[in-house]
Amino acid sequence: MSPRTGRPRTGRTPNISLRINPDAYQVARVAAVKAKMTVGQWLEEAITEKREREQEAEDVTKADC
Numbered sequence: 001m002s003p004r005t006g007r008p009r010t011g012r013t014p015n016i017s018l019r020i021n022p023d024a025y026q027v028a029r030v031a032a033v034k035a036k037m038t039v040g041q042w043l044e045e046a047i048t049e050k051r052e053r054e055q056e057a058e059d060v061t062k063a064d065c
Contacts, residue, residue: 020028025039032042
Protein backbone atom coordinates (compact mmCIF):
# COMPACT_ATOMS: atom_id res chain seq x y z
CA MET A 1 0.00 0.00 0.00
CA SER A 2 1.34 3.44 -0.86
CA PRO A 3 1.95 6.00 1.90
CA ARG A 4 -0.78 8.56 2.58
CA THR A 5 -0.34 11.82 0.80
CA GLY A 6 -1.98 15.16 1.27
CA ARG A 7 -3.09 16.97 4.37
CA PRO A 8 -4.06 15.13 7.54
CA ARG A 9 -7.74 14.99 8.48
CA THR A 10 -8.66 17.64 11.01
CA GLY A 11 -12.37 17.01 11.33
CA ARG A 12 -13.09 20.43 9.86
CA THR A 13 -14.59 21.10 6.48
CA PRO A 14 -12.18 22.52 3.91
CA ASN A 15 -12.13 26.21 3.09
CA ILE A 16 -12.25 27.41 -0.50
CA SER A 17 -11.57 30.73 -2.13
CA LEU A 18 -14.03 32.16 -4.63
CA ARG A 19 -13.77 35.04 -7.02
CA ILE A 20 -16.94 37.05 -6.69
CA ASN A 21 -18.12 40.42 -7.89
CA PRO A 22 -17.46 42.92 -5.06
CA ASP A 23 -21.04 44.22 -5.23
CA ALA A 24 -22.45 40.69 -4.89
CA TYR A 25 -20.12 40.04 -1.96
CA GLN A 26 -21.28 43.22 -0.24
CA VAL A 27 -24.93 42.20 -0.66
CA ALA A 28 -24.16 38.77 0.81
CA ARG A 29 -22.17 40.29 3.67
CA VAL A 30 -24.94 42.70 4.65
CA ALA A 31 -27.57 39.94 4.43
CA ALA A 32 -25.39 37.62 6.53
CA VAL A 33 -24.92 40.25 9.23
CA LYS A 34 -28.67 40.90 9.35
CA ALA A 35 -29.27 37.14 9.67
CA LYS A 36 -26.54 36.85 12.33
CA MET A 37 -24.63 34.36 10.18
CA THR A 38 -21.21 34.19 8.60
CA VAL A 39 -21.01 34.95 4.88
CA GLY A 40 -20.17 31.28 4.29
CA GLN A 41 -23.24 30.10 6.20
CA TRP A 42 -25.44 32.60 4.38
CA LEU A 43 -24.08 31.55 0.98
CA GLU A 44 -24.60 27.86 1.79
CA GLU A 45 -28.21 28.57 2.70
CA ALA A 46 -28.74 30.68 -0.43
CA ILE A 47 -27.27 27.96 -2.65
CA THR A 48 -29.45 25.30 -1.02
CA GLU A 49 -32.59 27.42 -1.41
CA LYS A 50 -31.82 28.12 -5.08
CA ARG A 51 -31.19 24.43 -5.76
CA GLU A 52 -34.52 23.52 -4.11
CA ARG A 53 -36.43 26.18 -6.11
CA GLU A 54 -34.92 24.95 -9.37
CA GLN A 55 -35.72 21.33 -8.48
CA GLU A 56 -39.35 22.28 -7.71
CA ALA A 57 -39.61 24.18 -11.00
CA GLU A 58 -38.19 21.18 -12.85
CA ASP A 59 -40.67 18.87 -11.13
CA VAL A 60 -43.58 21.14 -12.12
CA THR A 61 -42.36 21.26 -15.73
CA LYS A 62 -42.14 17.46 -15.84
CA ALA A 63 -45.65 17.14 -14.39
CA ASP A 64 -47.04 19.46 -17.10
CA CYS A 65 -45.77 17.18 -19.89
